[in-house]
Amino acid sequence: MLTTSRNMARLPMSWRNSMQQAPLKKIVICGAGLAGVMCAAALSRALPAGIDILLIDTEGADKTDIFFGTVTPPSSYKFLLDIGIGEPDLLPLSNTSFSLGTQYKNWGGEARSWTQSYHQPLPVFNGVEFQHYLTRLQSTFPHLAKLESYIMSTHAAQRGVFAHPPEDRKIPLSTVEYGYHFLPSEWRKILSGHITSAPVKLIKADIESVQHDRHNIRGLKLSGDIVVEADFFIDCTGPDYFIPLSRQLHRSEARKLVAAASFSPQESISGVSRTLTGTEYGWTARTPFQNSDHTLTICDPSSDQSKISPAELTSAAIGFCDQPWRNNYLTLGHSAACLEPLTAAPIHLLQRDIARLIELIPVTPNMTVERREYNRRFKEDYEHADAFHRGFFETAEPLGTAYWDAARAEPVSSKLENKITQFQSRGTLVQYDLEPFGKEDWTQLHMGMGRFPQRYDKIADKVPERSLVQTLQNRIRANEEMALRLPSHYQYMMKLLAYFRKQA
């Protein structure tokens, strides 16, 4: 096959010229907070030899890392493994523990409580999704219509027990997925340990000025009279935009939040899920780590902060920019977007951003295609996550607090509206392309927020009631029995750490 020349006419001029230009050789990452370090570690593993990476540790890049929260999604396991960090590397060297999700308490005007667990997709019977059967039984067998009863992760979370899920699909535990409870500062340290050699070079410096032409960054002048030039620049300096060109990015910033964190030592792991409790000023999350409990408080800036922990407060504007990738520079982490750590979305989307960057690392100096595609998928991801978070505030009884008012001042996207309408109308779970949150996440959120379907797929009626009830009772029983057999999170972790130490 020959490279076609006849299709050249329909391709943009800049694209055609790019073929003669040199491939990418040097990448500079500004900011060594969690985003910068994670990006450097991931790039250093993924990219072939011959591409140098300079990581500039600038002052304050980790200032807003608190807004990455303390829970990761299940996908973090593979993300870290691809960087060369397995659980034997992670768990003994940090306070990281396992996470089955988040238990929400006292949420909203109705003081709702439910658990968002990490779980495999819910079963489908006779071609009909599971939630329809719950709706069907709501009036006749209400005790069988509770979603949480069928989620093994929730059973385990409520009992504070854990074990790695097996592959055998006959075992109820196999339906569990898990993430981690993590501290951004610890992960930053562990990731830094993986980038101590080529191709990543680390320097500590501040950016004094940026050398650029109208569109591209050509180089950076750093403190200590250091000048660096590169083909591609990644700004992970945080929301303060140390790279001036980044300040030109339009960013939809809905509201500001303030965060504070504190620790209390514990002798054992106090649970296997984060507990997030709604308060008059926002919320407080307690996360159980290996040897301490971490408390994260998020509130509206206008709240009486004297009531909150006396710990140092960090503020950030929640939102995301419309085009994180401009010309030859990309904003990543809190330079590009800051999400409220209401769920695992902040770290989840950072990891997706990095994975997307790796997939789209430029092959030539003309980055039109990469830039357009990265920005398109970035926008979709953040809009989807935004919709999911906004779903936490769509309730008939909001709290009349500054925090809630600000959250609800955000418009409801048409996608969220469609999702809520369809679910409440008939239990249908509307999905769009490549969403970061799956059907099981949305089902738990809808029902947790009291959004129950008014009707259900009538094909669910074809399963005889007796058989359905029996099947569901068996499932609940299997989950309960499984949970009883599992060790506590603490016991499991101790045995696992001992095993890792032995293997090391």
Place this chain on the structure above:
Amino acid sequence: MTAAGLSNKLNGLGVRIQLVESDQIGTIGVGEATLPHIRYFNNSLGIDEREFMRATRATFKLGIEFCDWGQLGDSYIHPFGDYGEPINDIDFHHFWLRLWHNGHKSRLDDYSYPVLAAESGKFQLPGPDVMKIGSNFGYAYQFDSGRYAQFLRQYAEALDVTRTEGKAVDAAVDAETGYITSINLEDGTEIEADLFIDCSGFRGVLIEQKLGTGYEDWSEWLPCNRAVAAQCETVGPSLPYTRATAREAGWQWRIPLQHRVGNGYVYWNEYISDDEAAHQLLSTLEGEPLTDPKQLYFKTGKRRKLWNKNVIAIGLSGGFLEPLESTSIHLIQEGITALLELFPDKTIHTSDADEYNRRMDLNFDRVRDFLLLHYVATQRDDSEMWRYFRNMTLPESLQEKLEAWMHRGYLMRYEHGVFLPPSWVAVMAGQNLMPKAYDMRANALSEEKVKSRLDSIHRESVTAVQQTPSHADYLTQYGAAADELA
């Protein structure tokens, strides 16, 4: 199909289904090649594969061979399956591209078991281990659509669908709601219902003639507007793939069934007369014609709403896209599936119709773009039609996909749609659109290791094909051959 699909799922739920059809109105009688999704549709109805294949004289289908699309003399097969396998989570084609750019050129097809099997006229069902070469592919059927309709009609009638012979000529509309309350047949019979599925073909008796829904004309993108079809005798063993051969003013299909071959020429009447098209078709038949050429007229596009008020258009009444990738039956079955998921109560909720339309619009749009790709991913300029396509301003969605591919072999992904990345690779690579670069992560492995891996995949594929029986033999062995043909 709709009656069968609805009756299977709604049987016993108090929904009465009445199928109104007229023997006076012929069916299109073509649209005989399918996509793998049909197996899920048939399975959901509990249809036995062997029985279905015998009844419809079906052959297996591993993909579609496209001849003369990139350049005259070229051919490639768009298979139902991936090429090779990902290496270190990186799509296989990037490694193939790497070797290609470094002077080690090979056919991408050489890493596809279904392509190699099709080329060798071989077939067997995939094994249980989907990770194994020789088991990790999909398949569909090529069948007599008239017989399929008959098969499903019998199925539906067995499930208490009432069949009424008659031709709908008018319908009554509620002045207040705008809903259709009944249809009137030619013999004066009035049939009332709560919900109407309009399968009346291009006419759209209810969706268009009565409700005036409107039609989105896509002939700007896909200008072919006629087809002439004819059946001929089979010459040689029946092959497990469909063929689509590009012509100067359109393209010609060849669909091998157990007992005959279906042929057709889809064309743009701007650049070829009906007579000339029929002549070209007949002159290229490989066997003796069994039927006179049948003329068909169509306008590519779709209804502005497939679900309007209490009428849902399924099939040609909903829209038409030329059968270049066998999507006609697929879009019908997508419509049926979406309707079942959103099946209304006595009260029709606007939200149900809106969601149905959203899903079907997405389906149609994405199929349209994929079909258009075949016409524009070409080096041909040897006729007015091809020059039209070369000068066309593409939909932005397709333009961006082409640019991404040409720049670095990147595939813009979506989740919801029938043609996923491997299909796009098949057509773009098959029609000589070679990217200028590839994912640089493919350079992480040494060239030797990459060559070794690709060679191994090719060898395994060839070995698997050698162990596969001929398609004709397998039809008999499997019990799918019609009794008189077994």
